Amino acid sequence: MTAAIEIRDVEKVYSDGKRALKGVSFDVERGQIFGLLGPNGAGKSTLINILAGLVNKTAGSASIWGFDIDDDPRNAKRAIGIVPQEVLFDAFFTPLEALELQAGMYGVAPKDRRSMEILRALRLEDKANAYARTLSGGMKRRLLIGKALVHNPPILILDEPTAGVDIELRQQLWEYVRQLHAEGTTVVLTTHYLEEAEELCDRIAIINHGEVIANDRTSTLLATAKEKILIAVLASDLDAVPKGLPVLKAELVGKRELVLTYNRAEIRAGQLLSALSERGLTVDDVSTREADLEDVFLNLTSAGVVDA
Numbered sequence: 121m122t123a124a125i126e127i128r129d130v131e132k133v134y135s136d137g138k139r140a141l142k143g144v145s146f147d148v149e150r151g152q153i154f155g156l157l158g159p160n161g162a163g164k165s166t167l168i169n170i171l172a173g174l175v176n177k178t179a180g181s182a183s184i185w186g187f188d189i190d191d192d193p194r195n196a197k198r199a200i201g202i203v204p205q206e207v208l209f210d211a212f213f214t215p216l217e218a219l220e221l222q223a224g225m226y227g228v229a230p231k232d233r234r235s236m237e238i239l240r241a242l243r244l245e246d247k248a249n250a251y252a253r254t255l256s257g258g259m260k261r262r263l264l265i266g267k268a269l270v271h272n273p274p275i276l277i278l279d280e281p282t283a284g285v286d287i288e289l290r291q292q293l294w295e296y297v298r299q300l301h302a303e304g305t306t307v308v309l310t311t312h313y314l315e316e317a318e319e320l321c322d323r324i325a326i327i328n329h330g331e332v333i334a335n336d337r338t339s340t341l342l343a344t345a346k347e348k349i350l351i352a353v354l355a356s357d358l359d360a361v362p363k364g365l366p367v368l369k370a371e372l373v374g375k376r377e378l379v380l381t382y383n384r385a386e387i388r389a390g391q392l393l394s395a396l397s398e399r400g401l402t403v404d405d406v407s408t409r410e411a412d413l414e415d416v417f418l419n420l421t422s423a424g425v426v427d428a
């Protein structure tokens with residue numbers, strides 16, 4: 121079985137000479153929730169717009185659900201639903217009309233349309249006949265997802281699905297993405313929120329300056345982080361961070377909390393506690409934290425691994 125999306129050596133040079141993609145290759149397997157991460161301007165939107173048929177690539181190839189985007193653009197397009205970043209609607213259509221129109225644009229026969237079913241799944245059935253301009257920001261975002269689903273695509277691509285969205289709505293959108301995934305939809309999302317990627321994605325590709333600099337299972341990426349953090353609450357006040365601890369970084373929070381970042385390949389938490397005790401410090405409480413995706417991301421994108 122072919123991958124859901126195959127991207128091979130894709131390059132994009134814009135007309136002003138900007139090289140936005142410099143030979144990008146990766147696969148998204150069927151049934152995954154795949155995260156496409158990268159700093160601003162890394163090339164994520166360019167790549168998604170190429171898949172959507174909105175931007176022409178300069179070189180390379182891509183296929184969606186086995187359909188080459190150049191040889192069979194019609195079928196390739198029908199295999200994806202794209203939820204754009206911006207919330208743009210015609211304010212005079214109701215959600216039901218908006219979905220019906222979109223279905224018409226995809227050539228979905230009236231008997232095969234499931235607009236009300238989609239509105240129900242997105243908890244918008246009460247608003248089916250309200251003007252779009254009367255919807256809240258969160259409802260508009262959900263309607264955008266609905267519009268991407270009218271032709272029942274096997275792949276859903278969400279471009280920054282929760283940018284500028286409050287925590288409650290973010291949780292609701294995540295829940296819905298999980299539900300779609302559980303029902304068999306392959307999901308690709310771009311995000312700035314590393315927490316979002318860590319929470320949702322099985323696999324993550326990181327793009328920086330138009331190149332893929334990491335592409336791995338989320339758990340594997342997290343395991344590459346060398347750093348670990350130990351937080352020690354001391355029994356008495358300190359005025360300054362003790363000198364000479366075998367750590368990468370030491371911070372004093374207030375007078376009693378020492379936050380120590382260390383290389384877990386070189387030292388263990390027990391050795392750090394001994395080092396504190398040797399300096400006459402009594403530890404009342406201790407906890408450790410694994411590095412998170414943010415640490416991995418910063419290491420990869422800022423440590424000169426790749427530059428412009």
Ligand SMILES: Nc1ncnc2c1ncn2[C@@H]1O[C@H](COP(=O)(O)OP(=O)(O)OP(=O)(O)O)[C@@H](O)[C@H]1O
Pocket residue numbers: 134135136138139140158159160161162163164165166167
């Ligand atoms: N139409 C265009 N003409 C020229 N350069 C462009 C055009 N669109 C994007 N770029 C440039 O290409 C690079 C990649 O942009 P792109 O929008 O793909 O990045 P991104 O990773 O999606 O960023 P963001 O997260 O900010 O949307 C940037 O340097 C951008 O300025």
